[in-house]
Amino acid sequence: MTVESVFPRLEPLLPQVRKPVQYVGGELHAQVKAWDSAAVRWALMYPDAYEVGLPNQGVQILYEVLNEQPDVLAERTYSVWPDLEALMREHGIPQFTVDAHRPVGDFDIFGVSFATELGYTNLLTALDLADIPITAAERADGDPVVIAGGHAAFNPEPVAEFIDGAVVGDGEQAALAVTDLVRTWKAEGRPGGRDGLLLALATSGVVYVPRFYDVAYLPDGRIQRVVPNQSGVPWRVTKHTVMDLDEWPYPKQPLVPLAETVHERYSVEIFRGCTRGCRFCQAGMITRPVRERSITTVGEMVQRGIAATGFEEVGLLSLSSADHSEIHEIAKGLADRYDGEQVSLSLPSTRVDAFNITLANELSRNGRRTGLTFAPEGGSERMRKVINKMVTEDDLIQTVATAYGNGWRQVKLYFMCGLPTETDEDVLAIAGMARRVIATGREAAGRKDIRCTISIGGFVPKPHTPFQWAAQLDHETVDRRLRALKGAVTHDREFGRSIGVRYHDGRPSIIEGLLSRGDRRVAPVIRRVWEQGQRFDGWSEYFSYERWEAACRDVFEAQPVSLDWYTTRERQQNEVLPWDHLDSGLDKEWLWEDWQEAIAASVDGGGEVEDCRWTPCYDCGVCPSMGTEIQVGPTGRPLLPLTPL
Amino acid sequence: MSRQPEGPPPPPVVQKLRIRYAKRGRLRFTSHRDFARVFERAIRRARLPIAYSAGFSPHPKVSYAGAAPTGTASEAEYLEIGLAEATDPDQVRDTLDAALPPGIDIVDVVDAADSPAKTLAELIEASRWSIELPGVSVAAAQKALDLLLAQTTAPVERATKDGTRTVDVRAALVTANVALTSANGPDPAAECARMDLVVQHATPAVRPDDILTALRMIGALTTPVTPLVTRLAQGLIDTTSPEDAQRLTDPLHGSRRSDSAVSP
Numbered sequence: 001m002t003v004e005s006v007f008p009r010l011e012p013l014l015p016q017v018r019k020p021v022q023y024v025g026g027e028l029h030a031q032v033k034a035w036d037s038a039a040v041r042w043a044l045m046y047p048d049a050y051e052v053g054l055p056n057q058g059v060q061i062l063y064e065v066l067n068e069q070p071d072v073l074a075e076r077t078y079s080v081w082p083d084l085e086a087l088m089r090e091h092g093i094p095q096f097t098v099d100a101h102r103p104v105g106d107f108d109i110f111g112v113s114f115a116t117e118l119g120y121t122n123l124l125t126a127l128d129l130a131d132i133p134i135t136a137a138e139r140a141d142g143d144p145v146v147i148a149g150g151h152a153a154f155n156p157e158p159v160a161e162f163i164d165g166a167v168v169g170d171g172e173q174a175a176l177a178v179t180d181l182v183r184t185w186k187a188e189g190r191p192g193g194r195d196g197l198l199l200a201l202a203t204s205g206v207v208y209v210p211r212f213y214d215v216a217y218l219p220d221g222r223i224q225r226v227v228p229n230q231s232g233v234p235w236r237v238t239k240h241t242v243m244d245l246d247e248w249p250y251p252k253q254p255l256v257p258l259a260e261t262v263h264e265r266y267s268v269e270i271f272r273g274c275t276r277g278c279r280f281c282q283a284g285m286i287t288r289p290v291r292e293r294s295i296t297t298v299g300e301m302v303q304r305g306i307a308a309t310g311f312e313e314v315g316l317l318s319l320s321s322a323d324h325s326e327i328h329e330i331a332k333g334l335a336d337r338y339d340g341e342q343v344s345l346s347l348p349s350t351r352v353d354a355f356n357i358t359l360a361n362e363l364s365r366n367g368r369r370t371g372l373t374f375a376p377e378g379g380s381e382r383m384r385k386v387i388n389k390m391v392t393e394d395d396l397i398q399t400v401a402t403a404y405g406n407g408w409r410q411v412k413l414y415f416m417c418g419l420p421t422e423t424d425e426d427v428l429a430i431a432g433m434a435r436r437v438i439a440t441g442r443e444a445a446g447r448k449d450i451r452c453t454i455s456i457g458g459f460v461p462k463p464h465t466p467f468q469w470a471a472q473l474d475h476e477t478v479d480r481r482l483r484a485l486k487g488a489v490t491h492d493r494e495f496g497r498s499i500g501v502r503y504h505d506g507r508p509s510i511i512e513g514l515l516s517r518g519d520r521r522v523a524p525v526i527r528r529v530w531e532q533g534q535r536f537d538g539w540s541e542y543f544s545y546e547r548w549e550a551a552c553r554d555v556f557e558a559q560p561v562s563l564d565w566y567t568t569r570e571r572q573q574n575e576v577l578p579w580d581h582l583d584s585g586l587d588k589e590w591l592w593e594d595w596q597e598a599i600a601a602s603v604d605g606g607g608e609v610e611d612c613r614w615t616p617c618y619d620c621g622v623c624p625s626m627g628t629e630i631q632v633g634p635t636g637r638p639l640l641p642l643t644p645l
Numbered sequence: 646m647s648r649q650p651e652g653p654p655p656p657p658v659v660q661k662l663r664i665r666y667a668k669r670g671r672l673r674f675t676s677h678r679d680f681a682r683v684f685e686r687a688i689r690r691a692r693l694p695i696a697y698s699a700g701f702s703p704h705p706k707v708s709y710a711g712a713a714p715t716g717t718a719s720e721a722e723y724l725e726i727g728l729a730e731a732t733d734p735d736q737v738r739d740t741l742d743a744a745l746p747p748g749i750d751i752v753d754v755v756d757a758a759d760s761p762a763k764t765l766a767e768l769i770e771a772s773r774w775s776i777e778l779p780g781v782s783v784a785a786a787q788k789a790l791d792l793l794l795a796q797t798t799a800p801v802e803r804a805t806k807d808g809t810r811t812v813d814v815r816a817a818l819v820t821a822n823v824a825l826t827s828a829n830g831p832d833p834a835a836e837c838a839r840m841d842l843v844v845q846h847a848t849p850a851v852r853p854d855d856i857l858t859a860l861r862m863i864g865a866l867t868t869p870v871t872p873l874v875t876r877l878a879q880g881l882i883d884t885t886s887p888e889d890a891q892r893l894t895d896p897l898h899g900s901r902r903s904d905s906a907v908s909p
Contacts, residue, residue: 004751007671011671012871013871014674014716015716016871019676020674020716021674021676021679021715022674023674024671024672024674026671026672026746026747027746028746094667124899256686258672258674258675258683258746259679260677260678260679260682264682280896290893307690308690309686309690310685310687310688310689310690310744311686312686312689340652342689342697342703342705367701367702368701500747511851600664
């Protein structure tokens, strides 16, 4: 049965909404396949506005991997802004894909990528507009199977009631495995109906299906246990790991939008995973081990990607790009290849060392040297030891001075506020560091017009990290410390005007904390705020802390839990955590010991956890339990000459 | 001393090409900024020898003539590009059109050296607009138009970034006609009037939206479905054409109006 495009009904409404081009599709490399000849049909969603969702690498990779299968059709959908949502409700237009404007409710699988928990309310809007029951248990055989992915899927419990399943870890092979199971189930006449499919997905180990697990609670509110309620369903669902990135050189044909988006560039992931061991960093913990893409594949992908898109910028992505074993050869090779061709290269730089500046100089050979970014994360040396980001203040100042000396005019420094054991002095130390940066920088640059911007985010403890047990700092204290820091900078007559301070209020972090470490009892809170109109929680103009706080009070009234209980409460070693049955490969003992070492480091300085790329160590448990290995070069091969793949 | 880009300056412009393009169907929702990004990327994909400005942030040499508003289709948009190597205009038309998404279509390319005018702006003073009004009868459209044309002035307010501005719709309207068209709205049985308007360019510009506002205010026009607006042509008003069938000259092929033709 062919599905009709909603576009003829949507089109007359578009002149009435802001930025209508985001809803029309038509991107270069977008694919529209015949509905009837597809055996399995995926609708892929990034649950935020098009301008944020379109550049998302995860969605673009899956879109291409799935559409390469001859009998698979994949289309994309994004969150519609409230102006269009209201018109769609008024005119009965369902949530649609931008590729062929087909109703999302007609697809077999509705895959939603959660890079952040702040997209949860937008999932509910999309489900409701798609006419898919919001509660998974109420869905019928004809409704799509709703599967969550992305980093937030490592604890999908707060949305467990709204999703049918979650894929934990890398999506490339997992999406194909899900496709195979759905294809077989459909070909065999849908044995067991919807439950039959979900059971097949769960018993295969590919998908975590929350409904097959029962959660029991203790009288004090903590979780007693989580147990499967179906035979054949694994006790713990393990994450997926793509081992050879050279075999998965996606995106090959990146989407080039008509509308303006947040990242206008060709991005290539130069490695996945990170073993620097920063204790706050969920991405670094859940994506182990490090798997490098080889220099030759990177070169081929860039060459082909630029030719296919016409983008003016190449981004070399990873969690810490300067750590690629052949990054210098990659940077130099690309700078040579694109010399005089109006292609700029960018390296999201976070590592604080001189090597990073050498790279940045290479990449900006013929470009303007405007800004460099470093992420010391902690203002005091003590704080940096707690988070295992070992860099002394002297080294940091030296590095930044070198940057100014090389013609860079502005340096941005990222920090977090609210880290475990943090005191007022730790945050105030950021002001002292910024003063030294400017003083030394003026000397190195030989001029006074240099700037330093300090940008501070609120720390949110995340699942599967050594800080998963930590108490989140209350937002009043975070705000007080940041105001004091801002005051110290503003009142500095000598340097204050060269230093910018950027921060947001601490309240959104508390809600992010609730959604990050919450369990299934948080679902009614999400549902309630959404029913009251909550949308786009990542956008300050739409976020309402008051609404979330009030919903927590109402929903948790007769329960032993509360907003504080989920956020500012420190957990004990023996507590069952909501995500314990999702296996990131990290040994919980190791995480706990690392947490204890962090606390010890706050008092006596402690020792550094070394990076296992260079100091072999299997203590974190990922490689032995997942059957994976670190994959790093150097290969010794040159980036040039480039040969077609 | 600030850093300067190393190496020689970029090669100079050796040829200017004037391009007419169309913005059709769903791509009419691209804004001018959207179009500029799409166009400049298509130039890179097509590997045209476009010239760049000098400095740390080189920009491709593209100059855009006034663009049709977001949401309106157009058969006649114009721009000019500067090339660093002389290239056959027909070849540019074909390769560029192939590199652009369907819906943004290159209609015509000519060498600016063959034109009597130094700039495109000298060849454009008015636009011909088609406004399709699904669900509006020819009689109703004609009545609204007659009421508007009977005015000596028709001020319309429009909210802009810098506050409210007032434009005189009546003064800009050169000619206006109403005809019946094949229905284009959701209900094929409903009548669909089509207005054909020649509008003088001015500062601030009078947009089709302003004309519709004036028709609603002065002519009591009601539009049950969003009207579909298309720019059909741009050019100089051809004073030799009859007043009820006003023609515009073709900026790429027409000659410059002779001085005698300008005088009334």
